[in-house]
Amino acid sequence: MPKHDSPTSRPGPRALAERYALLPLRLFLGATFVYAALDKLTDPAFRAASGPGSLADTLAGVESTAGAPFLIDLAQRAPEGFAWAIALGELAVGAGILLGLLGRLAALGGALLSLSLWLTVSWSVEPYYLGNDLAYLMAWTPFVLAGTPYLSVDAWLAARRRA
Numbered sequence: 469m470p471k472h473d474s475p476t477s478r479p480g481p482r483a484l485a486e487r488y489a490l491l492p493l494r495l496f497l498g499a500t501f502v503y504a505a506l507d508k509l510t511d512p513a514f515r516a517a518s519g520p521g522s523l524a525d526t527l528a529g530v531e532s533t534a535g536a537p538f539l540i541d542l543a544q545r546a547p548e549g550f551a552w553a554i555a556l557g558e559l560a561v562g563a564g565i566l567l568g569l570l571g572r573l574a575a576l577g578g579a580l581l582s583l584s585l586w587l588t589v590s591w592s593v594e595p596y597y598l599g600n601d602l603a604y605l606m607a608w609t610p611f612v613l614a615g616t617p618y619l620s621v622d623a624w625l626a627a628r629r630r631a
Contacts, residue, residue: 488618490610490611493610494566494568494616496607498562498564498565501562502558502559504558505555505557505562508551508555508558509555514555515551515555517548518547522547523543523547523548523551524544524547526589527588528544530588530589530591531544533591534587535592536587536591539587539588540588557581561574561575561577561578564577565611567620567621568619568622568623569621570622571620572611572615574611575608576608579612582601582602582608583605585601585604586601586605
């Protein structure tokens with residue numbers, strides 16, 4: 469058994485750094501998505517059927533350059549509903565990843581939100597690395613793969629099941 473896994477020894481600084489390496493990214497993603505959600509939920513213009521600042525207005529602006537125009541068409545059928553879905557989805561994945569509650573599922577939701585935003589809103593940003601949605605998509609990937617195994621509700625529940 470490696471020294472840092474022994475129940476009687478304390479993990480060294482390197483083992484702690486390795487274990488918690490993704491924690492700053494998790495906190496950043498969670499806080500950012502919760503903030504983005506609250507920003508949308510408190511902005512009636514974003515949730516309006518039309519007008520400046522609305523999702524409908526944004527979609528109309530990117531319609532001709534989107535990588536997945538079918539997503540634009542779908543959202544334009546019910547922009548108010550999609551605005552609510554985006555905001556509540558961001559809130560759910562942000563809170564889920566912050567708490568580490570259903571971490572893989574929260575991360576998958578975040579990845580899907582980021583993917584849909586990349587394929588629509590930020591698809592035509594040039595050069596591509598200036599568009600943030602692709603970077604967010606990549607940032608969610610470690611949590612889709614590994615979940616939230618430390619300092620999380622998921623870890624606490626797993627420990628209770630083992631006990």
